[in-house]
Amino acid sequence: MRIGKQDQAFTAIATSDAESITVRGHDLCGDLIGKIDFSDYFWLLVIGEKPTAAQRKMLDACLVAIAEHGLVPSVQAARMTLAAGPDAWQGAMAAGLLGMGSVVAGSSEVAGQFIAEVLADADANGADIDAAAVASLKALKQARKKVPGLGHPQHNSGDPRANRLLDIADQLGVSGRHVSALRTLAEHAPGIIERPLPINVSGAIPAVMLDAGWPLEALKAVPLVARSAGLAAHLYEESLRSIGFIMSHEADQKIEYDGPSSSLQDTQA
């Protein structure tokens, strides 16, 4: 079955023959393995060119910030999956990454789109970021929606990872329009939304990465690759000291059945 357009049958990432493997125009064995570290290679793979020192440092800081945050839901899902199928690490890691949806760890993407829209609105109205930020916050308030990139269920007084990433972006000279827009949003948000709304890590990551030159369409890659490392640590620990079924038992105990009892229904039928 032919679905969609069929006219651009190209890839620019890698090619290989019996003797060599070429990745983004570099010979994998001669020029990359042993000569480039994984963060640089990740940038090269996605963007097509090696990062500058500032770009690499910004990427490393974001990857380290988001890779691990304890027994979050996606980690629990992964560990329960490994406990149930110890021979399929790939299944457990997949189950963990599937939990990076729009609500929790995958929210960097949503926040990045929000910041980009605020900036686009500002551009359309003569570059006044303040006015665009206020307008978008009022619209979210009216629609009773959350502000992407602001607020955190645990770190109410401010997400320390976010502040650290913004500091680093300032030090590296990476901070630009997106960081500025995020800070403007954070300045106006408490007054408009009427609750404490510190910048969270899912707001800081897109702001600093977009300012570093990472594309909006690839933002989701940052938390996904980062979390694959955190999940690896949890899966290894699970294989040595399993808590998947302990967590599952505890969670099950907490939830009460409030459906009809079978005896009642049987008598009635």
Added chain:
Amino acid sequence: MRIGKQDQAFTAIATSDAESITVRGHDLCGDLIGKIDFSDYFWLLVIGEKPTAAQRKMLDACLVAIAEHGLVPSVQAARMTLAAGPDAWQGAMAAGLLGMGSVVAGSSEVAGQFIAEVLADADANGADIDAAAVASLKALKQARKKVPGLGHPQHNSGDPRANRLLDIADQLGVSGRHVSALRTLAEHAPGIIERPLPINVSGAIPAVMLDAGWPLEALKAVPLVARSAGLAAHLYEESLRSIGFIMSHEADQKIEYDGPSSSLQDTQA
């Protein structure tokens, strides 16, 4: 429902409160973000301690070697999945990682276990690796099974990534018993199995990583984390220049239907 033992309700990876996040005994914001690169952090997360320079270089070399090899089946699956659900990167990346089973990219784990078994056999019989390698190869030959870590469908004359990784391990002083066992297997294999069987990248990775001190039970993490970066590049390209449905159409065209025709069966019924 209570499944399995319930007595070790611990994790040693991370903990957090409202003010701070601790990972492997380090303060995430004060001591890790901006101060450690992603490869070091990956090692710290999994192992619990920061790597030495040689360990980090060995890990980086392996991650770079395995992250990307063009439009392999798992990449195709990921790109088709993104084409069908462009709003769920996590689903497309999960589909890609699920293809890292025992046969293709996930075979590092199988090869690592094989090398470890050969060494265990050698230890049990007075440390003669040659004899243990020959015995295990003959057993595989008799069972008509593939030799884990040797041979490649494309690089018949030798997998250039494997040779490069082994060279680096030698240069770094990492090469030890596992590399030695792999080379012994490669030496005897062509004579016993009767076909060319160069060391492949899925054999070299476990050998050099085990010699670098990475645990056998976490071997699968190396190709999984590495491939998440390659998949990220492909998903970004897919979002800009989709080939998922082009590949699918081409693949479909190649396969012929050889079931019964409906008209025939209708007439008979």
Added chain:
Amino acid sequence: MRIGKQDQAFTAIATSDAESITVRGHDLCGDLIGKIDFSDYFWLLVIGEKPTAAQRKMLDACLVAIAEHGLVPSVQAARMTLAAGPDAWQGAMAAGLLGMGSVVAGSSEVAGQFIAEVLADADANGADIDAAAVASLKALKQARKKVPGLGHPQHNSGDPRANRLLDIADQLGVSGRHVSALRTLAEHAPGIIERPLPINVSGAIPAVMLDAGWPLEALKAVPLVARSAGLAAHLYEESLRSIGFIMSHEADQKIEYDGPSSSLQDTQA
């Protein structure tokens, strides 16, 4: 970490103790196993009550209509995944279901939401479905978006599955407001969008299921459960006669590398 509201810790689906299992108020062993078929049970599980004869027939018709359509992208992804990891059926089936995104087979959900919106618009404006349909089609035309539930890449002259499902809904007396709205959309679409746009199976399924009483929020369950059966057939065939790597090789051949060559870049560097 406490995320979201924590105050409704209930489930009404199932409970069990050492002696019995209760599902939706029925004793699983005494009243369900051997006494209810799988389609009825699927309805009971999701809705909480057993279906009427018309509801069951409508559900069966939809499940049969959507379970299998040959080597579509999600089936290819599943078969490639099984070929790469033959010991993990659950991973291959997961990879297949992940391809049921908003674009292809999962589009029933999108079409159902669209039909519901058209009806809500009509209700808000005095129940004139014609006017609401025309307005929504013009809005899609202006936004250059596809019309959910109409059009098909292969069956240009009309998707035979859609017509069959609508006929069955008429015969069963199931057809109501949603089927009517879908037909109204199909009537006006070619004139407004200016191309042939027959009702497709992803439009017919939500229309007939919503009219049968199935909830909008559970629409995605119909194609997902249906396709799990089709995927099972493909995975069994793959385990006997593997085509996963044949398809992958063919797809790879079709795509050309248009990135820089490594020799060129090496010389420049």
Added chain:
Amino acid sequence: MRIGKQDQAFTAIATSDAESITVRGHDLCGDLIGKIDFSDYFWLLVIGEKPTAAQRKMLDACLVAIAEHGLVPSVQAARMTLAAGPDAWQGAMAAGLLGMGSVVAGSSEVAGQFIAEVLADADANGADIDAAAVASLKALKQARKKVPGLGHPQHNSGDPRANRLLDIADQLGVSGRHVSALRTLAEHAPGIIERPLPINVSGAIPAVMLDAGWPLEALKAVPLVARSAGLAAHLYEESLRSIGFIMSHEADQKIEYDGPSSSLQDTQA
């Protein structure tokens, strides 16, 4: 890249052109939709022929027996995944199915292979199932391995679903060699393994399905398709009354951090 044999480029499941869709030799629209229920269609898709009445009843009984068992780990993983990404049902269902590994719900496959091996051993030694069962149980005892298909963490006095399925198989005249072998194993197991080991549902399902003519290689399809229906019910309930994060919070509370504290390590460093 060419992996594996490339010479059997066929499928016998489905084919289609612009006018019609043929599945297993039947016209989908003319002969299947509205004329066959989902259980029959599932059998037809996998096996290639429609089931007899006894085969269909056996399949329905197994699907109903295994579709739902409350908040088991895989259901929890699915609900946490939906809570984190409410717009991707396919991801949540995939996460749930990934938990059907060798240990929990996917163990039907393992038990089926075990029963088949006992029968093969018996055949090789003159059809004495008793002797083969005793020998295999003693081997498991010595290897300290679990007996596939026997024992249950909750239903110690006997899994009521298993007994019901075996009764139905007897009534339908389906019970044959596999049911007989399973009963023989259950008879000898308590004496040899020295603990209560009633037949569980993952033992009964493969025994009755294999006796009904379902192939060993497709056994995993039965729990996977069945659970997709149970997961659908849970995902719908999750979308209305979310407990994903409630369960996750409760599970997290249970697990204590026993890694080093950051202050200690900071002082030392």
